[in-house]
Amino acid sequence: AQSVAQPEDQVNVAEGNPLTVKCTYSVSGNPYLFWYVQYPNRGLQFLLKYITGDNLVKGSYGFEAEFNKSQTSFHLKKPSALVSDSALYFCAVRDLNYGGATNKLIFGTGTLLAVQP
Amino acid sequence: SAVISQKPSRDICQRGTSLTIQCQVDSQVTMMFWYRQQPGQSLTLIATANQGSEATYESGFVIDKFPISRPNLTFSTLTVSNMSPEDSSIYLCSATSGGTINTGELFFGEGSRLTVL
Numbered sequence: 417a418q419s420v421a422q423p424e425d426q427v428n429v430a431e432g433n434p435l436t437v438k439c440t441y442s443v444s445g446n447p448y449l450f451w452y453v454q455y456p457n458r459g460l461q462f463l464l465k466y467i468t469g470d471n472l473v474k475g476s477y478g479f480e481a482e483f484n485k486s487q488t489s490f491h492l493k494k495p496s497a498l499v500s501d502s503a504l505y506f507c508a509v510r511d512l513n514y515g516g517a518t519n520k521l522i523f524g525t526g527t528l529l530a531v532q533p
Numbered sequence: 534s535a536v537i538s539q540k541p542s543r544d545i546c547q548r549g550t551s552l553t554i555q556c557q558v559d560s561q562v563t564m565m566f567w568y569r570q571q572p573g574q575s576l577t578l579i580a581t582a583n584q585g586s587e588a589t590y591e592s593g594f595v596i597d598k599f600p601i602s603r604p605n606l607t608f609s610t611l612t613v614s615n616m617s618p619e620d621s622s623i624y625l626c627s628a629t630s631g632g633t634i635n636t637g638e639l640f641f642g643e644g645s646r647l648t649v650l
Contacts, residue, residue: 450638459537459625459641460576506575520566521639523576 418443420507422524429497430532437492437527439507448510449490450521451481455503463505466490477501497531504528535560535630537642545648546616553612554645556626561606563629566639567599570623579624582609616649623647 419442429435441447448467452460464475471483481492492505507524536559546552556565565582580588580601588601603609613620626642 452641457643457646459539459643460627460639462638462640465638520578520581525575 418509418511418522420449420509420522420524422505422507422527424527425525426528426530428530428532431499432496435494435497435501435529435531437505437507437529439490439492439524440488441490441507441509442488443509447490449481449483450508450510451475451479451490451492452506452508452523453477453503454506454526460506463492497529499531499533502529502531535562535628535640537626537628537640539624539626539642539645541645542643543646543648545650547650548617550616551612551614552616552647553610554624554626556609556611556642558607558628560630563606565603565609566627567601567609567611568625568627568641570625570644572621576625579611582611613647616647618649621647621649 421440423438427437450465451463453463454460463479464473464481466473466483472480474480479492479494481490483490504526506526508521511520511522538557540555544552567579568576569579570576578591579594579599580590582588582601582603584603584606598614600612611624623644623646625644627639629639
């Protein structure tokens with residue numbers, strides 16, 4: 417079964433420091449991987465995706481993620497954190513075995529990023 | 534991209550009542566979905582809203598409890614029937630447009646936060 421794991425419930429980082437939010441995946445075949453962000457009392461916003469090609473994917477708001485096939489990881493990164501980056505971050509994988517909609521996504525449990533000033 | 538509007542944004546409901554959530558997309562989209570996000574948890578797909586036909590429900594969700602309509606390509610409703618406190622959640626409408634149907638990227642509404650007393 418397809419799945420993603422976010423091992424950290426919360427990540428704390430000081431403003432200006434680099435941040436990493438971890439995600440590992442388990443899929444059969446080539447994964448389609450996504451990161452979404454949810455600000456308080458808001459819906460999810462798409463950040464970036466990996467489908468194929470370069471392992472380093474750049475997305476919105478200065479975020480990037482590195483696809484690592486050998487480690488089955490897709491960690492989200494940003495070189496310099498901002499207080500405004502504080503939010504809930506979800507990793508997701510497309511369910512390639514889903515016989516219905518081709519766009520069913522399986523979400524991780526989410527990681528709360530707290531950036532201290 | 535697609536802009537998705539949901540209403541109500543939040544509501545407080547009494548046990549045993551039903552509430553219908555509306556989802557309007559600003560452009561014609563291929564697929565629409567309804568997700569549930571329970572407090573402190575990840576997103577769970579309830580169903581795929583099919584235009585002009587019955588929705589496709591995920592395991593654990595049934596039409597009697599969560600009837601869904603999708604009369605056209607830009608509008609869908611989700612009803613939460615005979616509510617109990619366990620139905621207190623954020624309900625999220627999502628959609629994919631023609632450019633993203635093959636990659637899996639979803640756009641989300643801001644969610645409808647329901648509290649059942």
